[in-house]
Each structure stands twice: as structure tokens, then as C-alpha cells.
Amino acid sequence: MSYQIAVLSGDGIGPEVMAEARKVLTAVEARFGLDICYTEFDVGGIAIDNHGCPLPDATLKGCEAADAILFGSVGGPKWENLPPNDQPERGALLPLRGHFELFCNLRPAKLHDGLEHMSPLRSDISARGFDVLCVRELTGGIYFGKPKGRQGEGDDEEAFDTMRYSRREITRIARIAFEAARGRKNKVTSVDKANVLACSVLWRQVVEEVAKDFPDVTLEHIYIDNATMQLLRRPDEFDVMLCSNLFGDILSDEIAMLTGSMGLLSSASMNSTGFGLFEPAGGSAPDIAGQGIANPVAQILSAALMLRHSLKQEEAANAIERAVTKALASGYLTGELLAADKRSEAKSTVQMGDFISQAI
């Protein structure tokens, strides 16, 4: 099998963790007889520096020609004072999501055995563990709804955004959540604000209708404000959380932080043809870039998600995930996951990549 991958490493730690993901992919290609061709494109801050905009035409064309996008991370202090629309994150990620209609965002987050102490939760809560999949709608809602803008002058000047959801948009993301629940604990918690938002009333109604096709999956509804609370008290009681674009943005970050190990979390953003963008959940971490200490696991797991969802190479994806689990279980960890008195045992970015690719 032969595939084309657009590699968008971006800024900060992006390039160094991407190098390790490529190393692991090379091992997987050899073992599973895959033929993957990679083409690198600038994105984010480096694209602003080299081409004057965060998502150059050549990058977009390169992505169009590929079977999937392997994305690093973008942004950093250098570009922080640009107008919002021109900034690396906003100017690259949102147009990519819109252009390829990547409506389905999967953000898995679990507390790894042995890493419970990294969680900011009280020890008796983290001891129970948790494993949550956030299914976030990614091309609708208040992110893309029109009209959006400004009008008026002086004190009356006002800004406006539109949250908008159609039955079609809600149905397709809800189905994905229910299907995902089937391979897990058969539970979907749909997050909304149906006591205030018209969009949420429709959301709840459509989700109820979709649920009829999945009688084996339990459905519950929760208000977004209550969800941020319950995740702190009983994260272990959630399985799949189904969220609109804005609520998913907020909740997936809260859940990611609850694991305490952002360097292990990856995410997939896909459209209905299986094409997708795969990226780590953490940011570009400019403060530690170039020091060889960044955790490459999230980037490596993004490659696994790419193999599974876009290239349909389930076995290869499993092999990567098993190798990562082996590394973590052997205490093979980068510094940020170690207690202060164990930091001397920390593995470098390159050592992590070497261990995981050898374990394939």
C-alpha cells in the first residue's frame, strides 16, 4: 500500500517531536510493508516568517494532494502580537478545518497507570482513574456561524457572533459518538446548555433521535457548567462526551489537564471521506523548544491515529500504541512526567523515539 502524507511540523517543539514520529513511522513501514511518502510544508509562525501568512497556498495544495495531514504545533511569542486573524493558531488551524470540512474531532484522554500522581486531582479521585473520549463538532457552531462582525460607533459599537447548528450537522457528529461508545463503555454524555441556548435545545432533540439507533448505548445529558464540575468529582463515571465546537474546546482542555500529562495526548480531526489532520493536544511549548527534552509521545500517538483513521492500517496503529504503552510501563519517561527527585532518570526526546521505534 502506498500513501501520501503532508507533514506540517510548525513551530516550537513541533519539528523535534515530528522527527521522532517519523522515526517510529519508518519502523512501522518496514514491519507492515507500507510505502508512505512524506512531503514537508511550512505552517504557522514559520510560514509567516517564510511566506507572509500562516497557511500558504503551497501548504494547502500539498494537503489537498495528500491522504492525511500530520500536524505538529504552531505559535509562539514572536507572533503573539499580530491581529487575531493572522496569528499562527487561528490563521492555520481554523482555515484547515473549514477547507477540508474536518467536522469530527476525537480527543481521547486517559490517566495512565503509574502516572496518577501527575493529575491535579486529589489522590483518592485520581486513584480511581479515568478514560474519556471527547467527541467535538469542529466545523460548526459559533466558530463558523454567520453573521460575525462589528457595527455601530462610540458606546453603541457592538460585536456579534452567531452560534448555528443544523439537524444534519448534529446528526453526523452524534452518530460518531455513539459508534465510538460501542467500542468502549457504551455510554454517551451529551454536553449542552439547553436551559439557555436554542442550538442546545435542537442538539438535545437530535441526539435523542440518533440514540434510538443505538439501544445498547446509554445516553445522558449534562449542562456545560455542571460538566466542568462533575469532571472534577467523578471523572471515572464518564466515557464518551459529545460536545459542540465551543463546549468541546473548553471541556477537552479541562479533561486534558486532568490527566496531568498533556505530552501524551493526541487528537484526530476528520471529514466524511476519512481524510484527517492528526496533532498533539499540547501546544508548541516555545519555552522548552530546541532543548531535546520535549515529550514526543503525543506526536507519535497522532501518527497512530492517522494510520488507524485515514490510512485504515489498524494493525500498524495498534503496534505503535503497544510500543508506547511498553515505554511508559517500563518507566521510560521524559522529565515533565517524573517527580523532582527522579528527574535525573529523564529520557530525552530522541531516546523516547528510539525506544518506541525499536519496540515496534
Place this chain on the structure above:
Amino acid sequence: MSYQIAVLSGDGIGPEVMAEARKVLTAVEARFGLDICYTEFDVGGIAIDNHGCPLPDATLKGCEAADAILFGSVGGPKWENLPPNDQPERGALLPLRGHFELFCNLRPAKLHDGLEHMSPLRSDISARGFDVLCVRELTGGIYFGKPKGRQGEGDDEEAFDTMRYSRREITRIARIAFEAARGRKNKVTSVDKANVLACSVLWRQVVEEVAKDFPDVTLEHIYIDNATMQLLRRPDEFDVMLCSNLFGDILSDEIAMLTGSMGLLSSASMNSTGFGLFEPAGGSAPDIAGQGIANPVAQILSAALMLRHSLKQEEAANAIERAVTKALASGYLTGELLAADKRSEAKSTVQMGDFISQAI
């Protein structure tokens, strides 16, 4: 001085905790020579049962004739299956906020000395304590923005909500946040999503302008998704958090849960004339209603906020707060704040009210 208070006890534990707040207010009246006249009105579920709607005309008229509203809590399983607009919470709170233009919502939340173990945070994080005041805009944004509704049919049927903020609305709530910071740690963290929302871009701009009048107060901006994360890692680094209506709803609940003692948190919702609605942060807790075990402290502290903000009786408010601190510091606690093996020492709702009113 003579005042008129509209008392809206509502459902669940509302009436029993309100009785204790009234007891404490009686002690305060005696000590400070105040003459407060209370009139009770139905609100929420009980108003639906007695009058067919959650906010009857008589209740609204009674509130109009008063100097302030002392609110209990509304809602319960009995009314859960009504259409959203008719439900107790939505049908009473939102119209009250809108009718009286209660744009300013103050939600203070701190970790009390000796109650750090109640927080769901890891012990080394909760040991540092925190004291956050959430200043939430309460009559604008996506809660009240027009148009809001539904259109179309079949798969194309869609729902829409409008987030809308004017310069005037942002300015008045921002000034309140900066003024509040002056009496605290001189720091305002403004929460937005300026990388996505036009409303947030205006919000950030206006907040920057208001900040010029408060050179002694430090201002920082944070995205809502990052805010939910940083509150888990370093809650002690926040002081005043300035939020729009929706983000304040989400964040104030997260912060409330971080204290682990919702029964101690009260909130104030005010307009520009000083008129306000004062209520506990927790809900109507129907599961424990009528057992005499509910914590009346949040309701009692709501009365203190009412004395301070609407009746301008700062001394009386301080006296209540000191009496509450004394009760908590003496280990005078309701059951939910005690470890399982100490539950036999739990004080009842009435005992708490007695202790605090005697301490006035």
C-alpha cells in the same frame, strides 16, 4: 433605617436554609438598629404548583416594591420534564435578571482554612489555598442576544443563537472588576476567546481601555479553554476573573467545585441602582431537602452580600461574615464538610443558624 426585602425561598432546601438566614438577619437588626420588613413570594417549582408559572406577576410586583431580593433556590425532579422555558430555574432566574437589568454578578469563592481536604484538587495544590472573585456579566452575550430561534425543515432545520456585546456593556462590567481588584490583590484576569469570537476581540479591546483608568491593577487576558486548565494547576495565582455571561457561567461553577464546599458560596446579582438579587451558589438539592441537614451558610452569606451591596450596611455585613468565620473555625460544620469518620459531630441546619445568630 427601614428596608423592604422580597424573600423568594423557592424549592428543595430553599425554605429551610432561608429560615436560618432570617434568624441571623433578626440578630443583625437588633444589634445594628435596622428595621427590615420581609415579604415572602412564591418562585420556581412551588410557584408553578400554586400559580401555574415559575415567576408569577405578584412575585415580580413584590420584587419591584422591594429594596432587594433574597433568593433561595429553585428546581427539582418534579418539574424537570417541562419545556425548557417553563422550568423553574430558567423560567424564574433569567426573567428576573433581564427585568431588573442585573448585569453584574459577583461570585466569590475561596478555600477556607481547615477545609482544604474538601477540594477535589491534589493536596499540594489545595494546600496553597485560593481566593477568586468571578465577576460575570449577566444580562448580555449569548443569553439574551437576538435573533435566537429555529428555522427550516427536515435535515436543513437549524437553530441559532446570537452572542452580542456593546462597548457600553463591556465597559460597565469591566469597571466593576477593576474596582473589586483594588480591595483585593490588584489583579484582573479577563477571560475570552479572542482567537475565535468577534465579541471577544471587542471585549479585550474595551477591557484594555478601562484598564488605563486603573494603573495600579495588573491586567492579563486568558482564553476560556486555557482558563479551565490553569485553574486546576495554579488556582492561587488568580484574583479577580472578569467574564462574559456564558464563560462566567462555566468558570464560576468550575471554581465553586474547586473549593469543594458549595454550601458556603453565595452570589450577588446587581443593577446600576444598587438593587440586587442575592442567592446561594448551590442548587435546591432536592435529595437532602426536609432532613434538616442542609448547610445554611451560603444563604446566610447571601444575606450579608445583600446588606453590603443593596442596603449599604457594611458593618452589619461584616458582622455576619465574622460570625460565619467563627463557626467554621470552631469546627462547627454540617455533615457534607466532615470526613466520613467525623460525621457524628455534624451540626444540623438549625444548629448552624443558632450558632451564627448568637455570634452576631
